[in-house]
Amino acid sequence: MRQPVIFCDFDGTVTEKDNIIAIMNEFGPEGWDGLKEAVLNRTISIREGVGKMFSLLPVTSKKEIVEFAVRNARIRHGFQEFLDYASKEGIPVYIVSGGIDFFIEPIIQQFGPIDGVYCNSSDFSGKTIKIEWPNSCDDQCSNDCGCCKPSIMRKLEQTGAYKIVIGDSVTDLEAAKKADFVLARDYLKDKCEEWEIPHRPFETFYDCIEALKTETGVKG
Ligand SMILES: [Mg+2]
Numbered sequence: 467m468r469q470p471v472i473f474c475d476f477d478g479t480v481t482e483k484d485n486i487i488a489i490m491n492e493f494g495p496e497g498w499d500g501l502k503e504a505v506l507n508r509t510i511s512i513r514e515g516v517g518k519m520f521s522l523l524p525v526t527s528k529k530e531i532v533e534f535a536v537r538n539a540r541i542r543h544g545f546q547e548f549l550d551y552a553s554k555e556g557i558p559v560y561i562v563s564g565g566i567d568f569f570i571e572p573i574i575q576q577f578g579p580i581d582g583v584y585c586n587s588s589d590f591s592g593k594t595i596k597i598e599w600p601n602s603c604d605d606q607c608s609n610d611c612g613c614c615k616p617s618i619m620r621k622l623e624q625t626g627a628y629k630i631v632i633g634d635s636v637t638d639l640e641a642a643k644k645a646d647f648v649l650a651r652d653y654l655k656d657k658c659e660e661w662e663i664p665h666r667p668f669e670t671f672y673d674c675i676e677a678l679k680t681e682t683g684v685k686g
Pocket residue numbers: 475476477478479633634635
């Protein structure tokens with residue numbers, strides 16, 4: 467068996483819902499609905515849409531936003547047990563997320579071990595929140611992803627690794643196409659069926675543990 471490596475999404479996967487949408491719904495800055503529509507219609511890229519949405523929020527609301535995000539986020543059942551299982555089996559787990567560091571880190575900090583968190587970062591030195599893109603697309607991707615999951619996989623994967631992608635949405639699809647095996651829910655599950663990508667549906671991380679046991683041939 468090749469060495470398995472897990473690339474796991476955050477919003478809608480580790481957490482039950484999307485945190486950016488929840489933050490925008492709660493703090494409701496002028497003009498955010500239009501930006502959401504433009505991203506969904508693909509009139510603007512995810513990177514442009516997310517950057518503009520956060521630029522509508524003053525830096526002074528950071529504490530309030532973080533407190534809201536931590537209070538609001540519900541972690542999907544079995545996440546810690548899943549990390550324990552992967553750790554015991556020597557399987558690295560990377561979180562790859564189109565979310566932002568300032569709310570992901572406080573939500574995820576009590577869980578572990580995690581081998582790395584790859585997401586967008588933020589700058590609070592101006593008047594409004596500025597999003598930065600340390601994981602933007604490499605020369606093999608032209609989608610203007612913001613946080614480019616296929617690029618991160620190319621950077622992290624060791625030759626011959628057995629790549630497992632866990633996710634739920636459109637931003638996971640390109641990563642899923644590069645994976646050896648996918649654990650999918652919601653939109654990603656439908657797309658995996660459509661593209662005939664080998665996958666299994668999941669609802670909790672206990673489902674993911676069971677799937678790993680079968681898929682990686684480990685009985686533990
Ligand atoms: Mg997601």
